[in-house]
Amino acid sequence: MQAMLTGNHAQSLAAKLARVQVVSAYPITPQTTIVERIAEMVASGEFPAEFLEVESEHSALQACISAAAVGARTYTATSSQGLLLMHELLHWASGLRVPIVMGVVNRAVAPPWTIYADHTDTVAQRDTGWIQYYCESNQEVLDTVLQAYRVAEDFRVMLPAMVTEDAFFLSHTFEPVDVPPPEAVDAFLPPLEMPYALSVERPARFGSFMPPDQYMEDRRNVSDGMEAAARVIADVEREFAERFGRDHGGVLPLFGCDDADAVLVVSGTAASTARAVAREMRDEGLRVGVAKLRVFRPWPVAAIRAMAAKTPRIAVLDRSYTFGFGGALFQEVRNAIQSPRGGALVRGYIAGLGGRDIMPATIQGIFEDILAKDAPEVSWVGLREVTEWPG
Amino acid sequence: MGRPPGGDGMARLTIPAEELMTPGHLGCPGCGATLAMRYLLKGLGPRTMLTVPACCWAVMSGPFPQTAVRVPFLDCAFEATGASIAGLRAGLDAKGVKDVTVVGFAGDGGTIDIGLQSLSASLERGVDAIYVMYDNEAYMNTGVQRSGATPWGAWTTTTPVGRTKPQEKKDIMAIVAAHNVPYAATASIAFPEDFVKKVEKARAIRGPRFFHVLAPCPPGWKYPPEETVRLGRLVVDTGIFPLYEIENGRYRVTRKLGTRKPVSEYLAKQGRFGHLSEYEVAEIQRRVDARWTKLLTLEKATEAIE
Amino acid sequence: MIPVRALRADVPSSVELTGTWRTFRPVIDLARCTKCNVCWKFCPDVAIVLDGQGWPVIDYDHCKGCGICEVECAPLAIRMEKE
Numbered sequence A: 001m002q003a004m005l006t007g008n009h010a011q012s013l014a015a016k017l018a019r020v021q022v023v024s025a026y027p028i029t030p031q032t033t034i035v036e037r038i039a040e041m042v043a044s045g046e047f048p049a050e051f052l053e054v055e056s057e058h059s060a061l062q063a064c065i066s067a068a069a070v071g072a073r074t075y076t077a078t079s080s081q082g083l084l085l086m087h088e089l090l091h092w093a094s095g096l097r098v099p100i101v102m103g104v105v106n107r108a109v110a111p112p113w114t115i116y117a118d119h120t121d122t123v124a125q126r127d128t129g130w131i132q133y134y135c136e137s138n139q140e141v142l143d144t145v146l147q148a149y150r151v152a153e154d155f156r157v158m159l160p161a162m163v164t165e166d167a168f169f170l171s172h173t174f175e176p177v178d179v180p181p182p183e184a185v186d187a188f189l190p191p192l193e194m195p196y197a198l199s200v201e202r203p204a205r206f207g208s209f210m211p212p213d214q215y216m217e218d219r220r221n222v223s224d225g226m227e228a229a230a231r232v233i234a235d236v237e238r239e240f241a242e243r244f245g246r247d248h249g250g251v252l253p254l255f256g257c258d259d260a261d262a263v264l265v266v267s268g269t270a271a272s273t274a275r276a277v278a279r280e281m282r283d284e285g286l287r288v289g290v291a292k293l294r295v296f297r298p299w300p301v302a303a304i305r306a307m308a309a310k311t312p313r314i315a316v317l318d319r320s321y322t323f324g325f326g327g328a329l330f331q332e333v334r335n336a337i338q339s340p341r342g343g344a345l346v347r348g349y350i351a352g353l354g355g356r357d358i359m360p361a362t363i364q365g366i367f368e369d370i371l372a373k374d375a376p377e378v379s380w381v382g383l384r385e386v387t388e389w390p391g
Numbered sequence B: 001m002g003r004p005p006g007g008d009g010m011a012r013l014t015i016p017a018e019e020l021m022t023p024g025h026l027g028c029p030g031c032g033a034t035l036a037m038r039y040l041l042k043g044l045g046p047r048t049m050l051t052v053p054a055c056c057w058a059v060m061s062g063p064f065p066q067t068a069v070r071v072p073f074l075d076c077a078f079e080a081t082g083a084s085i086a087g088l089r090a091g092l093d094a095k096g097v098k099d100v101t102v103v104g105f106a107g108d109g110g111t112i113d114i115g116l117q118s119l120s121a122s123l124e125r126g127v128d129a130i131y132v133m134y135d136n137e138a139y140m141n142t143g144v145q146r147s148g149a150t151p152w153g154a155w156t157t158t159t160p161v162g163r164t165k166p167q168e169k170k171d172i173m174a175i176v177a178a179h180n181v182p183y184a185a186t187a188s189i190a191f192p193e194d195f196v197k198k199v200e201k202a203r204a205i206r207g208p209r210f211f212h213v214l215a216p217c218p219p220g221w222k223y224p225p226e227e228t229v230r231l232g233r234l235v236v237d238t239g240i241f242p243l244y245e246i247e248n249g250r251y252r253v254t255r256k257l258g259t260r261k262p263v264s265e266y267l268a269k270q271g272r273f274g275h276l277s278e279y280e281v282a283e284i285q286r287r288v289d290a291r292w293t294k295l296l297t298l299e300k301a302t303e304a305i306e
Numbered sequence C: 001m002i003p004v005r006a007l008r009a010d011v012p013s014s015v016e017l018t019g020t021w022r023t024f025r026p027v028i029d030l031a032r033c034t035k036c037n038v039c040w041k042f043c044p045d046v047a048i049v050l051d052g053q054g055w056p057v058i059d060y061d062h063c064k065g066c067g068i069c070e071v072e073c074a075p076l077a078i079r080m081e082k083e
Helices: A007-016 A032-044 A057-069 A080-085 A089-095 A138-152 A182-188 A210-245 A271-282 A300-307 A328-337 A361-373 B032-046 B056-060 B081-094 B108-113 B116-124 B174-176 B190-203 B225-237 B263-267 B277-299 C038-042 C068-072
Strands: A002-005 A022-024 A050-052 A074-078 A100-106 A131-134 A161-166 A175-178 A262-266 A288-292 A293-297 A314-317 A343-348 A376-381 B048-052 B074-077 B100-106 B131-136 B182-188 B209-214 B242-245 B250-253 C024-028 C048-050 C057-058 C078-082
Touching: A002 A007, A002 C024, A007 A032, A007 A138, A007 A161, A022 A057, A022 B081, A032 A050, A032 A074, A050 B081, A050 B263, A057 A074, A057 A080, A057 A089, A057 B081, A057 B116, A074 A080, A080 A089, A080 B116, A100 A138, A131 A138, A131 A210, A138 A161, A138 A175, A138 A210, A138 B074, A138 C068, A182 A210, A210 A293, A262 A361, A271 A288, A271 A361, A293 C078, A300 A328, A314 A361, A328 A343, A328 A361, A343 B116, A361 B174, A361 B263, A376 B108, B032 B056, B032 B100, B032 B131, B032 B190, B032 B225, B048 B081, B056 B100, B081 B100, B081 B116, B081 B131, B100 B108, B108 B116, B108 B131, B108 B174, B116 B131, B116 B174, B131 C024, B174 B209, B174 B242, B182 B190, B182 B225, B190 B209, B209 B225, B225 B263, B250 B277, B263 B277, C024 C057, C038 C048, C038 C068, C068 C078
Parallel strands: A022 A050, A022 A074, A074 A100, A100 A161, A131 A161, A262 A288, A262 A314, A314 A343, A343 A376, B048 B074, B048 B100, B100 B131, B131 B209, B182 B209
Antiparallel strands: A002 A175, A131 A293, B182 B242, B242 B250, C024 C078, C048 C057
């Protein structure tokens, strides 16, 4: 069934199709319509979930964690400040190994207040043990939420997952989306089995405290789950493509990277723009490629290395800023391919913060910069010179 | 062994025999909070699910892989007990499990200060669960820092002598009552029959239920551990911590007091009050008198509520 | 085989022998004991059990020697003795 859906409603619909049992969420622009649509569907009876209208995002995630601890399939959604407020609980969810799926509408962080798109909110949570998917279309959003439950609930993984979409570019923009029939989703996504769910029949403590002689081993076990996720993500993607006829390209979908003189690594809706620009530049004889970073956690080291082996220059676009030497994606790309024998030249580009549009010209400029001989290691793209500042 | 005056045979117990708490927990000798848990579980029975934030009980339960209670115990974030009970209830309902009581069990810090928002929200939303605040009147787990529940004039590490707590103890029962809950009650570990009876009563009620349990703390209050139950008794019989219920807005004192014992008898036993002047003790007595009168007035005023 | 080692803890705390914490141990004089159960009732460590005939028995593996039982025992049947 085809429907015109916003990215937000694609999330709501996916949660319903996934037969989520408990939803607990707090509103924040531009996520609000996800939860409002869920509330409507719960009220009408078409989505038989328990719906908790909690009083903060911190409580929203705790409620999901507790519901998941007794074996219920849970969903929540947030953006920006809300995600930041959840930070402590992001660690709780991954440490307890509860497979929550959360929609995050990527919104820049305050101060100053802004409701527009950038990825700082989720990139800043890269240390918390959540799988992270970055989507570039509403179809991808719907499909990825379904896939995320399969991956998160896999016994080898048992880690929570975020499915992101850019504020307003996807959240509030209508696109045609193929909505799979419920029976097909049921065949793809069986009910949640939590082998360690709490019950009065098998009482236990869940959480605990650990002295130094045990904590590291526990951390390693959590990290093993994230390592396993890379393979499970690929397997699930393949199965999804077989069942539903749509392939979103795995962890690092590539365009024109086999023979590129320069590749741009980019996440989110800017990847669509980048691909369009790359096509045009190729028409003019410039061999450029685009590697869309669809999955940021687990970090797709093998895919990055395989791509980097075929190209001398890699530009990494970070739509976030984390106060390091270059953006987070830039650092991780460079780290993955760091080799004493050389390897691709990697350059970092900060762009599109706070909702600033990433125009085709922006992408073109980055390609031209990386193809030139001496591109600076890190640069901010499209920064205006400010001559006067009030105050 | 001689024959006891009462004769042979099985003893008559005034509280349920079943133990749902195990020995070997890491509570201090004489810990009031462990008695609070022990009696709570006797009143609730085995079809109970606890969620506990950061507090003494998160440590007392023993290191991984130990647990000190025979019911499920979910650790939750410090601020979020109110949200955790909501999540547990929703998860259990979604799975069709309707006969398990969900219980949040948190300290005074985790309830009255950092946890107040999520508690208030769960009360306002009518979450069907029991919330138990065990009150040792300071942030004990981190070494006796003041909380909103620390009484006026008490020493704590952050209100040391010379700057002891100038604020009155936060009235959590009044805050809870303002949410129009079906049931709220105070309890003291020195009156287990009263506590268990109230828990059994609360179990049968649907909606948000709240307990404020006074739990004396030997290291934090600075008294020898054998005095815990005695202090739990004195705090009630001085009128400092009355035993009462609020049921749908109706106040009912469950331990009536004739002549109250003087507060000095209670304060004198604790090092945390050792610096108090005669004037300050008299001031505490005045405040306790006023609060007791107010409670009796509320009881009378709400008599007619069914 | 589930490779996830979740933080599920179900070993009873009784494995921890907190009796080693004691400085003083309670000794019950059954000749004075009236089987009122108050010591059993007020033990914070569940370290007093009632035997088949209702007599209180101290679980010395776990008793921390807090002394509540001595204070609360009305017939003065319990005495705290140095370990």
